[in-house]
Amino acid sequence: xxxxxxxxFKTTYLNDSQIFPIAQDRYAVAxxxxxxxxxxxxxxxxxxxxxxxxxxxxxxxxxxxxxILTGYAGQISLGTAAFMAVGAFASYNFMLxxxxxxxxxxxxxxxxxxxxVGILFGLPSLRIRGFYLAASTLATQFFxxxxxxxxxxxxxxxxxxxxxxxQINILGIPFDTPGEKYVLVLIIVSVMALLAxxxxxxxxxxxxxxxxxxxxxxxxxGFRIVRTKLIAFAVSSFYCGIAGALFAFCYLGTVEPEAYxxxxxxxxxxxxxxxxxxxxxxxxxxxxxxxxxxxxxxVIVHYTGLPNSVTSNLELMVFGALIIFFLIVEPHGLARxxxxxxxxxxxxxFPH
Amino acid sequence: MKLKxxxxxxxxxxxxxxxxxSTLATAQEQFIxxxxxxxxxxxAGGSGFFGGAIDYxxxxxxxxxxxxxxxxxxxxETEYNASRGVECYERLKKKNGGASLVEPLGTGIAYGVLxxxxxxxxxxxxxxxxxxxxxxxxxxxxxxxxxxxxxxQAAGMIKHLGDKAGGLDKLKGKKIVHLYHDSAFxxxxxxxxxxxEKSLGYQLIKIPVAHPGTEQxxxxxxIRQANPDYVILWGWGVMNAxxxxxxxxxxxxxxxxxxxxxxxxEEDTIPAGDAAKGYxxxxxxxxxxxxxxxxxxxxxxxxxxxxxxxxxxxxSVYHMRGITAAMLWIEGIRNAQNKYGKGKVMTGEQIRWGLxxxxxxxxxxxxxxxxxxxxxxxxxxxDHEGSGAVKVQxxxxxxxxxxxxxxxxxxxxxxxxxxxxxxxxxxxxxKITPACLPG
Numbered sequence: 001x002x003x004x005x006x007x008x009f010k011t012t013y014l015n016d017s018q019i020f021p022i023a024q025d026r027y028a029v030a031x032x033x034x035x036x037x038x039x040x041x042x043x044x045x046x047x048x049x050x051x052x053x054x055x056x057x058x059x060x061x062x063x064x065x066x067x068i069l070t071g072y073a074g075q076i077s078l079g080t081a082a083f084m085a086v087g088a089f090a091s092y093n094f095m096l097x098x099x100x101x102x103x104x105x106x107x108x109x110x111x112x113x114x115x116x117v118g119i120l121f122g123l124p125s126l127r128i129r130g131f132y133l134a135a136s137t138l139a140t141q142f143f144x145x146x147x148x149x150x151x152x153x154x155x156x157x158x159x160x161x162x163x164x165x166x167q168i169n170i171l172g173i174p175f176d177t178p179g180e181k182y183v184l185v186l187i188i189v190s191v192m193a194l195l196a197x198x199x200x201x202x203x204x205x206x207x208x209x210x211x212x213x214x215x216x217x218x219x220x221x222g223f224r225i226v227r228t229k230l231i232a233f234a235v236s237s238f239y240c241g242i243a244g245a246l247f248a249f250c251y252l253g254t255v256e257p258e259a260y261x262x263x264x265x266x267x268x269x270x271x272x273x274x275x276x277x278x279x280x281x282x283x284x285x286x287x288x289x290x291x292x293x294x295x296x297x298x299v300i301v302h303y304t305g306l307p308n309s310v311t312s313n314l315e316l317m318v319f320g321a322l323i324i325f326f327l328i329v330e331p332h333g334l335a336r337x338x339x340x341x342x343x344x345x346x347x348x349x350f351p352h
Numbered sequence: 353m354k355l356k357x358x359x360x361x362x363x364x365x366x367x368x369x370x371x372x373x374s375t376l377a378t379a380q381e382q383f384i385x386x387x388x389x390x391x392x393x394x395x396a397g398g399s400g401f402f403g404g405a406i407d408y409x410x411x412x413x414x415x416x417x418x419x420x421x422x423x424x425x426x427x428x429e430t431e432y433n434a435s436r437g438v439e440c441y442e443r444l445k446k447k448n449g450g451a452s453l454v455e456p457l458g459t460g461i462a463y464g465v466l467x468x469x470x471x472x473x474x475x476x477x478x479x480x481x482x483x484x485x486x487x488x489x490x491x492x493x494x495x496x497x498x499x500x501x502x503x504x505q506a507a508g509m510i511k512h513l514g515d516k517a518g519g520l521d522k523l524k525g526k527k528i529v530h531l532y533h534d535s536a537f538x539x540x541x542x543x544x545x546x547x548x549e550k551s552l553g554y555q556l557i558k559i560p561v562a563h564p565g566t567e568q569x570x571x572x573x574x575i576r577q578a579n580p581d582y583v584i585l586w587g588w589g590v591m592n593a594x595x596x597x598x599x600x601x602x603x604x605x606x607x608x609x610x611x612x613x614x615x616x617x618e619e620d621t622i623p624a625g626d627a628a629k630g631y632x633x634x635x636x637x638x639x640x641x642x643x644x645x646x647x648x649x650x651x652x653x654x655x656x657x658x659x660x661x662x663x664x665x666x667x668s669v670y671h672m673r674g675i676t677a678a679m680l681w682i683e684g685i686r687n688a689q690n691k692y693g694k695g696k697v698m699t700g701e702q703i704r705w706g707l708x709x710x711x712x713x714x715x716x717x718x719x720x721x722x723x724x725x726x727x728x729x730x731x732x733x734x735d736h737e738g739s740g741a742v743k744v745q746x747x748x749x750x751x752x753x754x755x756x757x758x759x760x761x762x763x764x765x766x767x768x769x770x771x772x773x774x775x776x777x778x779x780x781x782x783k784i785t786p787a788c789l790p791g
Contacts, residue, residue, distance in 0.1 A: 046442070046446075047442045047443060047446070050438070050442050050468075051439040055435050055438075055439070142562075146562075149534065149535060149539065156781075159484075159539070159540060159542065159543050160484075160536045160537075160540045161536035161539060162463060162483070164466075164467070164778065164781060164782060166781075167783075251435075251438070251464075252435075252438065252463065252464045253463075253464070253466065253467035253468070254464070254466045254467060255434075255464075256459065256460060256463060256535075257535075258459075258460060258535050258536060259460055259463075263433075291435075294436065298428065298429055299443075302427070308427045309390050309661060312388075312389075312390040312391045312429040313391055315391075315429060316391055
């Protein structure tokens with residue numbers, strides 16, 4: 001009843017091609033952005049910023065990057081954390097070695113470095129597919145972490161291979177407190193999510209989806225496979241690289257290459273699978289699920305009064321059970337669940 | 353189905369809300385967050401270490417607290433994962449009047465909270481791991497790598513090998529293999545081992561093992577070809593047991609192997625079975641039994657409050673390490689109370705001062721019921737480590753036994769010089785002016 005597009009007529013092409021064709025969606029997104037940009041910075045606590053919101057946004061961005069590659073272009077990757085590491089260490093080195101380097105430029109250059117590594121390791125995708133490609137991206141994961149521990153120049157000859165992110169200062173404004181960092185991360189993530197949304201609606205995104213659905217057919221109708229796949233690798237790695245840089249600069253502060261291990265790659269892959277392959281919204285939902293649920297569970301479970309050795313294991317079991325539950329109920333992820341909910345809402349309260 | 357789930361969740365939430373109020377600590381308690389890990393790959397170490405710390409807290413509380421101030425704590429599961437650890441730290445740091453100190457027992461988590469400590473004014477101990485250069489309290493006022501760091505340990509290892517060979521000068525021309533976990537952890541001792549290679553004239557052969565280290569045949573083939581005099585095993589987790597077993601299969605005497613202290617617990621040797629007999633490692637606890645452990649058995653486990661599910665693990669390497677850590681934390685809090693008011697709850701800032709002025713000599717060790725359990729410690733602003741001494745222990749097939757009766761010290765002057773250089777570099781990068789914080 002409330003959520004219905006009856007009476008909303010599209011009279012121009014511009015109207016017809018907007019991101020959210022239904023007015024209610026536009027209002028909801030606007031409200032969400034207002035809350036995120038104004039209400040949360042005013043009222044949230046430090047814990048909320050630095051332990052919940054910042055990691056949630058950063059992982060959303062990484063999941064978004066992987067979703068472009070896996071969900072839209074259909075190339076499975078297990079090297080997400082490696083691209084994040086490239087972004088982080090490259091940004092660190094740009095900041096360190098180029099005097100007066102603005103941090104946002106360093107982030108972008110870090111992302112570009114990640115994109116180049118992505119193109120390089122995306123080359124095998126031209127020949128191999130599916131599980132075999134997954135195995136070859138696994139090589140990225142091991143190679144990058146190995147390389148960062150092996151070549152001391154990347155870590156500025158730190159004996160333990162650890163880097164400490166520089167202070168963030170944009171146009172003379174320092175971003176020190178968790179609240180300020182949250183705003184910075186939020187701006188970057190919002191802009192990049194908007195870009196991604198537009199990209200997947202444009203001819204680039206359509207070519208990715210064509211390749212995903214059947215690459216031979218896509219080639220026959222005139223898509224250049226090489227270019228399409230490599231662009232997907234580049235864009236995806238760029239997103240992951242920025243996420244990795246934010247992970248180091250806005251979240252952890254001091255990181256070792258080990259922080260970007262295979263475990264992290266898997267976590268991001270799970271975010272994409274649970275959130276929904278091929279959906280921008282899904283990346284956010286998936287990140288929320290994987291980042292926030294263990295925290296919520298641990299808070300609930302730890303108040304049951306059971307001994308800690310039990311609660312720690314219980315937490316894991318409940319989390320695992322929930323993942324299986326969601327995948328059985330909706331194998332296409334949380335984004336699809338949301339879509340179904342929207343369709344139901346449209347008809348409510350008078351379903352056919 | 354969905355309704356039921358919702359109902360169950362509501363019930364859980366209500367139950368949670370009601371227990372929140374009942375477990376709230378009273379004002380007269382010193383709160384210590386426990387960032388523990390009891391699941392995952394490193395659960396064996398985590399449960400032993402944090403179990404030991406909690407057992408000691410229970411003992412202190414049973415004995416009336418610190419000048420009447422009881423200790424309260426809350427655990428948070430980190431799974432040895434940096435982001436989970438940071439979340440736990442953020443969740444617990446303001447709780448129950450504020451966190452006294454933290455000890456994450458994991459390098460990744462320690463790095464994740466490192467920058468937050470001076471802002472939150474909460475000290476962190478990193479006992480036996482983490483940044484070696486954090487021993488310089490002028491640059492890292494809130495970090496305490498208590499007892500000894502990786503660099504001092506590496507220097508201690510060479511000292512021990514020298515003693516074994518009949519003097520440090522006898523190491524000239526000897527071959528030493530550094531078999532290490534290929535990560536920041538395994539590479540940490542490089543500067544020390546390389547500097548000593550130059551001054552003592554032994555030949556250092558570095559052989560990396562990729563994580564997790566379940567397959568080491570090619571490495572041990574290399575070792576067999578090199579035929580070294582000693583092998584330093586700088587490993588952790590499953591890599592250690594595999595190294596010991598592969599050494600046995602290749603006929604390399606375990607007596608010539610010297611492990612890092614993360615390769616020296618019951619969890620490393622028992623899986624290797626008989627092959628581990630004669631294997632030596634570094635440690636900062638003298639294995640054995642102590643009055644304080646008996647007291648824990650009697651007062652804590654006797655009262656059914658013990659934290660370890662398996663009572664055989666009481667006094668094991670990790671458990672004793674946890675007790676040692678807790679003992680030093682309590683000493684720090686006691687110091688702070690002596691300065692800022694006995695019987696009061698201390699703030700993180702005051703405890704930082706307390707930790708910076710720990711002085712546990714032999715007399716104090718006896719009072720604590722832990723004579724010779726760990727080296728004597730005296731911290732200061734310049735030296736957040738407080739000791740740098742280590743011991744060597746050997747696995748006799750059933751238990752760890754101390755090899756060196758006395759604590760051994762490597763080339764401390766050299767290590768201190770390296771700490772100064774490395775921390776100065778950090779200070780320059782972070783634009784910190786090194787200075788001692790006032791008490």
